[in-house]
Amino acid sequence: MASRAPRPERREEPLSRERIVEAAIELLDTAGEGGLTFRALADRLATGPGAIYWHIAGKDELLTAATDAVVARALTPDPAGTQPQEAIRALALGVFDAMDAHPWIGTQLARAPAQSPLLRVFEGIGCQVQALGVPHAAQFTAASALLNYILGVGGQNAANARGHRPDTSRAEFLDTVSASWANLDPDEFAFTRSVAGQLRDHDDRAEFVAGIDLILTGITAHTG
Amino acid sequence: MASRAPRPERREEPLSRERIVEAAIELLDTAGEGGLTFRALADRLATGPGAIYWHIAGKDELLTAATDAVVARALTPDPAGTQPQEAIRALALGVFDAMDAHPWIGTQLARAPAQSPLLRVFEGIGCQVQALGVPHAAQFTAASALLNYILGVGGQNAANARGHRPDTSRAEFLDTVSASWANLDPDEFAFTRSVAGQLRDHDDRAEFVAGIDLILTGITAHTG
DNA sequence: ACCTGAACACCGTTCAAGT
DNA sequence: ACCTGAACACCGTTCAAGT
Numbered sequence: 001m002a003s004r005a006p007r008p009e010r011r012e013e014p015l016s017r018e019r020i021v022e023a024a025i026e027l028l029d030t031a032g033e034g035g036l037t038f039r040a041l042a043d044r045l046a047t048g049p050g051a052i053y054w055h056i057a058g059k060d061e062l063l064t065a066a067t068d069a070v071v072a073r074a075l076t077p078d079p080a081g082t083q084p085q086e087a088i089r090a091l092a093l094g095v096f097d098a099m100d101a102h103p104w105i106g107t108q109l110a111r112a113p114a115q116s117p118l119l120r121v122f123e124g125i126g127c128q129v130q131a132l133g134v135p136h137a138a139q140f141t142a143a144s145a146l147l148n149y150i151l152g153v154g155g156q157n158a159a160n161a162r163g164h165r166p167d168t169s170r171a172e173f174l175d176t177v178s179a180s181w182a183n184l185d186p187d188e189f190a191f192t193r194s195v196a197g198q199l200r201d202h203d204d205r206a207e208f209v210a211g212i213d214l215i216l217t218g219i220t221a222h223t224g
Numbered sequence: 225m226a227s228r229a230p231r232p233e234r235r236e237e238p239l240s241r242e243r244i245v246e247a248a249i250e251l252l253d254t255a256g257e258g259g260l261t262f263r264a265l266a267d268r269l270a271t272g273p274g275a276i277y278w279h280i281a282g283k284d285e286l287l288t289a290a291t292d293a294v295v296a297r298a299l300t301p302d303p304a305g306t307q308p309q310e311a312i313r314a315l316a317l318g319v320f321d322a323m324d325a326h327p328w329i330g331t332q333l334a335r336a337p338a339q340s341p342l343l344r345v346f347e348g349i350g351c352q353v354q355a356l357g358v359p360h361a362a363q364f365t366a367a368s369a370l371l372n373y374i375l376g377v378g379g380q381n382a383a384n385a386r387g388h389r390p391d392t393s394r395a396e397f398l399d400t401v402s403a404s405w406a407n408l409d410p411d412e413f414a415f416t417r418s419v420a421g422q423l424r425d426h427d428d429r430a431e432f433v434a435g436i437d438l439i440l441t442g443i444t445a446h447t448g
Numbered sequence: 449a450c451c452t453g454a455a456c457a458c459c460g461t462t463c464a465a466g467t
Numbered sequence: 468a469c470c471t472g473a474a475c476a477c478c479g480t481t482c483a484a485g486t
Contacts, residue, residue: 218442
């Protein structure tokens with residue numbers, strides 16, 4: 001009665017770090033954050049769980065490598081000559097879109113110590129902050145603020161993705177949350193109730209950029 | 225040879241949801257995010273793992289309840305009559321200090337769906353954003369930006385706390401990271417290298433408020 | 449050098465049995 | 468009603484044995 005697992009593809013190529021990471025990304029995308037186990041991964045690669053350890057030290061390294069690969073793809077170098085503000089928006093949107101397509105990297109980035117690939121994002125933002133003419137002493141704060149905002153959004157995206165069934169549409173989800181906000185106690189949650197409507201109609205991506213722009217306004221306020 | 229576990233305190237009071245949550249907070253604080261298991265918790269409460277399930281649905285609910293309790297304590301109502309900007313700073317710092325004392329809530333808040341206790345923070349921020357005179361259409365964006373920034377910082381704090389041994393001092397940790405930044409490839413990480421010094425000397429808490437102020441500047445830029 | 453898969457030391461969770 | 472603790476179905480990880 002035990003149904004056969006979806007038969008693993010014939011393994012022609014030998015195992016490699018890259019094939020393992022690629023399979024892990026697929027598993028995370030299709031089965032969610034809880035779906036990545038060494039056994040499931042080994043099944044997909046038509047091998048035993050132990051084989052993976054020859055190429056990867058452990059689960060932490062696997063998760064980091066998977067996040068690294070996805071973020072690296074998102075960080076295509078922007079065309080030279082763009083204005084700093086536009087370049088920052090492009091960079092941030094690149095990360096946002098990657099987090100939208102692979103919600104699990106939101107969780108992962110929030111957990112990653114200040115190492116690659118987070119550092120690459122920080123570097124990219126920082127360069128443009130410099131280009132904006134922000135005084136040196138304020139550059140660290142400015143770049144950190146932008147990065148932390150991006151990470152916060154990513155975490156929330158990941159949490160929301162975990163929160164509902166993958167088949168419920170975005171609009172459906174927003175409707176549900178919006179309705180629950182509208183039903184909150186008016187004494188305790190006056191503000192939240194008042195923006196419940198905005199939540200229902202909002203566009204995640206536009207909202208995300210609006211936040212970036214808000215911070216950019218703050219960064220450049222004293223710069224001219 | 226197996227050393228006795230630190231003997232559980234005599235259990236005089238009956239088990240209760242509150243005692244369980246309190247013990248969970250202690251365990252998370254002392255043993256870290258990985259230290260909270262139903263078995264360890266049961267030991268501390270001088271009972272079996274199954275007993276806990278009579279009071280709490282499962283681990284997710286336990287984690288949520290623990291975070292809820294800690295955040296609730298941090299959100300003491302600020303004295304009436306404070307300026308909105310100051311009230312937002314106080315609110316944010318309350319959350320920051322809580323995350324500093326209990327790094328695991330950084331992870332937890334980043335994971336929490338838009339439910340309590342996150343919602344209470346959002347509500348508090350939103351009220352003050354209203355008080356700032358931000359137009360209604362922009363209030364949601366403004367409050368979200370602040371909240372997401374706070375969550376991002378919390379996630380990084382938690383990641384850093386996980387990253388090093390609990391006995392290494394803050395200064396030691398910053399020294400290590402700063403040194404590793406200073407050793408990065410100058411071609412790829414010019415900006416990051418240039419702020420390595422600022423990282424070593426910075427004050428987390430002051431840096432956090434500086435970020436809040438940056439966003440507040442952006443929020444009020446078009447308001448007068 | 450690389451792969452295999454049984455085995456180990458854990459988890460969260462359940463549940464029959466007790467009081 | 469509440470507690471107990473063995474048992475179940477998992478995990479990540481290791482490792483002797485194979486090729």
